[in-house]
Amino acid sequence: MDIHTNIPLKNYLTMKIGGNARFMTEVHSREELAAVCENAKSKNIPIFIIGGGSNVIARDEGYEGLVIRIRIPGFEIISEDDSSTTIRIGAGENWDSVVKRSVDMKLSGIEAMSGIPGTAGATPIQNVGAYGQEIADTLQSLEAYDLETKSFVTMQNSECGFSYRDSIFRSSSAGRYIITSITIVLSKYMPKPPFYDSLQRYLDEKQIKIFTPDIIRNTVLEIRKDKLPDPAVQPSAGSFFKNAIVDKWQAEQLKPSYPDMPMFEMADGRFKIPTGWLIEKTGLKGQLINGMRISPNNALVLINESAHSYDELAKARDEITIKIRDMFRIQIEQEPLEM
Numbered sequence: 001m002d003i004h005t006n007i008p009l010k011n012y013l014t015m016k017i018g019g020n021a022r023f024m025t026e027v028h029s030r031e032e033l034a035a036v037c038e039n040a041k042s043k044n045i046p047i048f049i050i051g052g053g054s055n056v057i058a059r060d061e062g063y064e065g066l067v068i069r070i071r072i073p074g075f076e077i078i079s080e081d082d083s084s085t086t087i088r089i090g091a092g093e094n095w096d097s098v099v100k101r102s103v104d105m106k107l108s109g110i111e112a113m114s115g116i117p118g119t120a121g122a123t124p125i126q127n128v129g130a131y132g133q134e135i136a137d138t139l140q141s142l143e144a145y146d147l148e149t150k151s152f153v154t155m156q157n158s159e160c161g162f163s164y165r166d167s168i169f170r171s172s173s174a175g176r177y178i179i180t181s182i183t184i185v186l187s188k189y190m191p192k193p194p195f196y197d198s199l200q201r202y203l204d205e206k207q208i209k210i211f212t213p214d215i216i217r218n219t220v221l222e223i224r225k226d227k228l229p230d231p232a233v234q235p236s237a238g239s240f241f242k243n244a245i246v247d248k249w250q251a252e253q254l255k256p257s258y259p260d261m262p263m264f265e266m267a268d269g270r271f272k273i274p275t276g277w278l279i280e281k282t283g284l285k286g287q288l289i290n291g292m293r294i295s296p297n298n299a300l301v302l303i304n305e306s307a308h309s310y311d312e313l314a315k316a317r318d319e320i321t322i323k324i325r326d327m328f329r330i331q332i333e334q335e336p337l338e339m
């Protein structure tokens with residue numbers, strides 16, 4: 001396999017910002033991955049993994065190590081019964097192609113996660129989710145290369161530490177495992193209403209009353225077209241911030257001052273507040289800060305209109321974060337990972 005040197009990261013990341021990777025390579029199999037990792041580890045070269053590059057931000061100084069692009073293919077039905085089909089998917093598969101294939105097979109479980117850029121292997125890292133589904137709902141297990149023990153491990157769903165936009169792969173075990181495949185269980189039954197708020201509203205408006213995986217996929221693609229920029233046309237990293245999670249006491253304190261603030265109670269009793277709403281209230285929606293446009297269609301998305309450096313992006317991010325902290329006493333968090 002070829003190892004390239006001094007490669008501009010901005011060519012591989014959808015935000016189109018970032019300096020050079022000292023080394024970069026692509027791997028197409030588990031064996032190739034294990035070999036390249038052992039080689040790098042023996043030389044003490046740090047490793048960073050990218051899939052589609054749509055949820056990673058690089059700094060101007062770049063990455064003084066080896067960036068591995070995972071291209072491991074695979075889409076294999078491993079078992080099936082009357083109600084479900086279990087599929088193992090190579091980490092390098094394009095996620096939306098996987099969704100399309102499963103929908104074509106009339107399976108449900110990931111159809112609402114249509115149109116999300118990136119690769120299948122990246123979905124567990126931040127527990128990717130959209131329109132009421134998240135990968136934690138369908139993931140049975142995954143296989144990963146463990147850089148510490150230099151061996152492949154199988155991890156069950158319960159071992160991944162999934163929560164809202166989080167898993168052990170970006171928290172307690174960050175940098176330790178490299179996902180090589182995911183195994184998901186999809187249902188042969190039709191998707192059932194009620195659906196996620198904005199999806200349900202759209203279905204109602206269009207008077208859609210039959211819900212097949214295909215209809216849900218197409219509806220989500222329609223909604224996304226207006227709300228989320230196509231990274232191939234407008235550089236961005238999707239949602240740039242996570243939604244805010246606050247304790248019950250804080251939600252109760254905010255309610256009288258902002259009676260129209262949307263709040264969703266979570267299973268653990270805390271409340272999720274849409275950061276897009278908070279940003280909109282600061283008046284920043286649609287504005288341009290240091291070349292970064294706060295999307296006029298969705299305040300959670302930062303579009304790189306003319307920024308060339310991480311510093312410009314960071315200044316825009318910090319300005320938004322501070323405004324929200326001052327106005328609501330809420331500390332919002334960046335969603336994309338940083339190299």
Ligand code: EPU
Nearest residue numbers: 130131198238239241242243262274276277280298299300
């Ligand atoms: N809102 C506003 N103004 C805005 C944007 C949102 O007021 O400019 C409020 C509205 O009240 C709206 C609520 O936020 O009802 C929720 O908005 P939406 O349904 O568009 O979703 P989101 O919370 O902004 C999350 C995910 C998206 C995912 C959508 C749809 C996160 C960080 N983002 O966004 O995921 O597509 O839900 O399910 O959880 C991503 O992670 O990159 C991503 C695009």
